[in-house]
Amino acid sequence: MIKKFDFLVIGSGSAGLSFALDVAEKGTVGIITKKNSAESNTNYAQGGIATVLDQYDSFEKHVEDTLIAGAGLCKPKVVRMAVQSGPDMIRKLIELGADFTKSNEGKLHLVREGGHSHNRIIHADDMTGREIERVLLAKAGMHPNITILEHHFAMELITEHHLGQKVTRYTSEKNCFGAYVLDTKTEKVEKVLAKATLLATGGAGQVYLHSTNPEIATGDGVAMAYRAKARVSNMEFIQFHPTSLYHPESDSFLISEAARGHGGILRNKKGKAFMADYDERADLAPRDIVARAIDDQLKKHGDDHVYLDLTHLKKEDIIKWLPNIYGKCLSLNIDMAVNMVPVVPAAHYICGGVWTNIDGETTIKGLFAAGEVACTGIHGANRLASNSLLEALVFARRSAIKAMDYIQHISHREDIPEWDDSGTVNTEEWVLISHNKLELQQVMWDYVGIVRSDLRLNRAFRRTKLLHVEVENFYIRTKVNVPLCQLRNMIAVAYLIISSAMERKESRGLHYMTDYPEKKEELIQDTIL
Ligand code: FAD
Ligand code: SIN
Numbered sequence: 001m002i003k004k005f006d007f008l009v010i011g012s013g014s015a016g017l018s019f020a021l022d023v024a025e026k027g028t029v030g031i032i033t034k035k036n037s038a039e040s041n042t043n044y045a046q047g048g049i050a051t052v053l054d055q056y057d058s059f060e061k062h063v064e065d066t067l068i069a070g071a072g073l074c075k076p077k078v079v080r081m082a083v084q085s086g087p088d089m090i091r092k093l094i095e096l097g098a099d100f101t102k103s104n105e106g107k108l109h110l111v112r113e114g115g116h117s118h119n120r121i122i123h124a125d126d127m128t129g130r131e132i133e134r135v136l137l138a139k140a141g142m143h144p145n146i147t148i149l150e151h152h153f154a155m156e157l158i159t160e161h162h163l164g165q166k167v168t169r170y171t172s173e174k175n176c177f178g179a180y181v182l183d184t185k186t187e188k189v190e191k192v193l194a195k196a197t198l199l200a201t202g203g204a205g206q207v208y209l210h211s212t213n214p215e216i217a218t219g220d221g222v223a224m225a226y227r228a229k230a231r232v233s234n235m236e237f238i239q240f241h242p243t244s245l246y247h248p249e250s251d252s253f254l255i256s257e258a259a260r261g262h263g264g265i266l267r268n269k270k271g272k273a274f275m276a277d278y279d280e281r282a283d284l285a286p287r288d289i290v291a292r293a294i295d296d297q298l299k300k301h302g303d304d305h306v307y308l309d310l311t312h313l314k315k316e317d318i319i320k321w322l323p324n325i326y327g328k329c330l331s332l333n334i335d336m337a338v339n340m341v342p343v344v345p346a347a348h349y350i351c352g353g354v355w356t357n358i359d360g361e362t363t364i365k366g367l368f369a370a371g372e373v374a375c376t377g378i379h380g381a382n383r384l385a386s387n388s389l390l391e392a393l394v395f396a397r398r399s400a401i402k403a404m405d406y407i408q409h410i411s412h413r414e415d416i417p418e419w420d421d422s423g424t425v426n427t428e429e430w431v432l433i434s435h436n437k438l439e440l441q442q443v444m445w446d447y448v449g450i451v452r453s454d455l456r457l458n459r460a461f462r463r464t465k466l467l468h469v470e471v472e473n474f475y476i477r478t479k480v481n482v483p484l485c486q487l488r489n490m491i492a493v494a495y496l497i498i499s500s501a502m503e504r505k506e507s508r509g510l511h512y513m514t515d516y517p518e519k520k521e522e523l524i525q526d527t528i529l
Contacts, residue, residue, distance in 0.1 A: 001190045005030035005147070006407055008178055008194030010154045010221065013040030014129070015371025015392040016200030017136035021096075022400035023196075024145040027407060030192060031140065032152040032181055034482065038133050039216055041202045041372060042389070045129025046256035046325070047113055048121040049393075050386040051086035054110055057118040059083050066387060069115045069286045070380025071509035072524045073234070078358050078377040082387075082394045089393040090122060096135045100124050111321075113257040113385035115286035121386045126256050126322045132389065153182040153482050154220065155189065157197065157228040158416055159364065169229040176228070176367035177413040182480055189419035189480065195407040196366050198399055199225060199354060200392075203372040204493045206486075208347035209438075209445035212244050212254040218486040219493035221373035225354040226492060226529070231363040233375045233526045234352030235493075236500035237510045239383055240450050241348035242266070242290040245341065246305035247332050252346040255308055255325055257385050260284060262321050265309045267340065268297045273309075288382045288510045291345040295450045298344070307340035345450060349388060351379040351510065352500065355528070360399030366410065368403055370395035375526075381509020427478045436467055437487050444494055452501055453514045461498050467491055500527040 006027030009016045020029045031037075052062050062083045067074050090108075094100070100122050101109040110119040124131035140146050158177040161167045167174050178193040201221030205213025226232050243259070243266075244252040260266075260283045265273050278293040279285035285293075294306050310318055315337035319326050322336070329336050354362055354369040356376050362369050371392035378391050427433075447460035468491050475488055504527055506520040507513050 001188060003030060003190055003192045004412055005192070005194050006196070007403060008032070008192055008197040009200060010179060010198065011040070011200035011202060011371070012037040012137070012148065013042035013200060013202050013371060013392070014132050014136065014389055015396045016198065017140050018393055019198050019200065019370060019396040019400045020140050020146055021136065021143065022397060023404055024143050026404045027145065029146045030194070031146060031148045032154055032192065033148065033150055034153040034184070035151065035216055037137055037148050037150050039214060040133065041213055041217055042129045042392070043133045044212070044214060044254070045132070045389055046126045046254055047258045047386050048111065048123030048128045049086070049090065049389045050116065050120055050384065051090050051122055051390065052083065052120055053087060053090070053108055053122065054119060057120050061117050062120060065115055065117050066378065066384045067380070069382045069384040071382055072519070073380030073509065073526065075377030081358060082378050082391060085394045085397070086390055089390065089397070093132060093135065096139055098124070098131055098135045100131070111258050112261040112284065114260065114284045114290060115384045121258065121261070123258070126258060126324045129389070151184045153184055153485065154179045154201070154224065155182055155480060155485055156180045157224050157364070157367065158191070159228050161228070162416060167229050169231065174229060174364045176364050177416055180419050182482065182485070184482055189421070191416055191418065193412045193416065195410040195412060196368065196403040198403065199367065199369040199373050200371045200396070201373045204350050204490070205347045207441065207444050207490050207494050207497070208449075209441040210244065210252045210344070211347040212241050212252050213348070218490050219350070220486065220489045221369070222353050222496065223489035223492035225362065225364070225367070225369070226496060228364060230367065231355040232353065232496055232529045233355045234500065235350070235496040235529065236504050236527060237351035237379070237381050238347060238497060239287055239349040239351060239510055240291040240345040242287055242294055242345050243308050243343040244346035245329070246344045247342065250328070250332060253328055255341055255343055256322065257287070259308060259310060259322060259325065262317070263310070263313055266290070266294065267307045267309050268301060269303050269306070286382060287385065291450050292512060294345055305342040305344045308343045309340045310336050311338060311340060313337070349383055351375070351381070351383050352527070356395070358398065359402045360395045361402060366406065368399035370399050381511065421479055424477060424479045427481070427484070429474075430483070432474060433483045433487050436471060437490065440464065440467055440487070440490055440494055444497070448494070448498055448501060451512050451514060457498055457502050461502065464491060464494050464498060468495065496529055500529060503527050
């Protein structure tokens with residue numbers, strides 16, 4: 001079966017939807033998304049969007065904070081462009097109907113998060129992502145040029161490789177003609193042809209045993225792009241959010257950094273506020289520092305969690321500032337105004353991804369990438385809090401401008417073969433998939449986490465290679481299904497993370513190696529795979 005659009009968008013989070021709304025003015029758009037359209041990392045974003053709106057703040061300060069957090073690897077031109085575009089992005093969301101929280105004076109309410117020198121996070125209570133997803137989906141759903149295909153899973157990007165031509169990562173020119181997509185209701189693989197394709201598949205938190213990310217975050221976009229021989233970079237920089245809830249009934253529910261922005265204090269089990277021992281910014285130090293400090297406290301004291309203490313704040317303020325988080329904790333018998341909240345770090349964000357230039361173009365023609373799947377150069381070795389929604393919106397816009405121009409000179413490729421599933425059978429061995437997935441997540445958590453070493457990385461590499469061989473053997477014999485494709489993608493992403501981490505023989509930003517605890521000036525460069 002064939003579907004044809006001018007623009008194919010893979011993913012219905014903030015990046016995919018905002019790109020779709022822009023390009024829909026110039027052509028037909030197909031958005032494919034693997035579950036319900038709202039299911040995305042975007043939908044769970046809590047804290048907000050970092051943007052300079054206060055008269056005493058400045059673009060320069062936001063740029064500087066971003067560069068400091070990024071530990072030498074941000075691209076200053078990209079950072080400056082993104083920061084300067086922020087106010088326009090917010091204006092556009094408000095025009096679309098987004099209802100952000102206001103101060104008593106009726107202005108947008110701004111909070112502070114770790115690594116920011118000023119209050120500059122605009123938010124919709126503590127459910128900012130839900131509000132963004134709501135307005136973007138409502139607009140996209142009404143647009144006559146946009147078709148949203150839910151429960152459609154992108155399996156492979158179509159390039160010259162599918163026409164029997166040899167494609168290499170660094171030498172050959174490559175073009176993207178669309179994607180092979182599994183309709184999970186009919187279980188049929190369709191060809192979706194497009195003149196331009198946007199990868200907006202989000203993050204990969206599910207590669208780790210504990211993650212704040214929802215189940216969709218399996219790194220499919222990075223894996224597909226890598227298989228299609230696109231350039232991928234900086235995959236070693238995995239951000240662990242310092243404060244995810246430690247509770248058996250709610251693994252890794254995020255307790256927003258805004259909680260510390262409002263005055264929350266991290267304490268160890270003895271009650272000591274420990275962050276000042278690690279950084280002069282104490283609880284508002286950038287995330288890499290806070291997550292490592294917690295890890296150190298847990299190891300030093302043999303504890304399984306630390307606490308986030310808001311009990312010195314007024315109950316009505318906590319409820320006003322963090323209504324969703326307060327409600328969630330209360331449902332687990334934790335009253336944040338009375339009880340300290342048990343927290344641990346969890347995998348949260350991937351700074352690396354599919355390499356793009358400042359206009360969202362990848363190394364494959366006709367393939368653009370925006371949002372968490374991309375590595376644009378804004379985050380460097382460590383993302384500053386609330387800069388990722390900003391990045392998703394800004395790069396969706398830049399990609400849209402380029403893609404609208406690009407399709408002027410392109411027609412659909414008509415000679416793409418159907419998906420070939422000859423020699424494959426339906427599987428009954430679901431246990432192989434679920435077991436291998438758990439094994440992978442455990443390996444990544446234990447050996448490729450907040451603190452790394454050569455020994456652990458080598459061990460992870462060997463284990464992952466074995467999983468790769470097993471799963472590829474299984475894949476070539478089996479009719480495609482989502483759990484198997486996701487596992488295959490997660491293994492590819494794990495391989496990219498481990499290989500990049502093994503290449504970087506220093507400690508920088510989110511990548512901390514016990515064997516090389518210092519930054520090395522000669523290593524200020526991206527890891528390219
Ligand atoms: P997503 O919003 O994740 O969307 C990806 C889409 O791709 C989904 O629709 C998914 O189903 C689809 N998809 C994936 N693979 C496939 C496939 N193979 N086929 C078809 N569809 C596919 N950032 C901030 O800046 N501020 C915050 O306050 C903040 N809070 C956060 C809180 C939480 C709990 C989490 C998890 C993240 C938070 N982040 C925050 C990060 C931010 O939400 C994400 O980086 C951002 O939303 C990513 O947007 P995106 O459009 O790139 O991807
Ligand atoms: C949070 O609310 O702490 C998440 C913010 C982010 O990931 O940028």
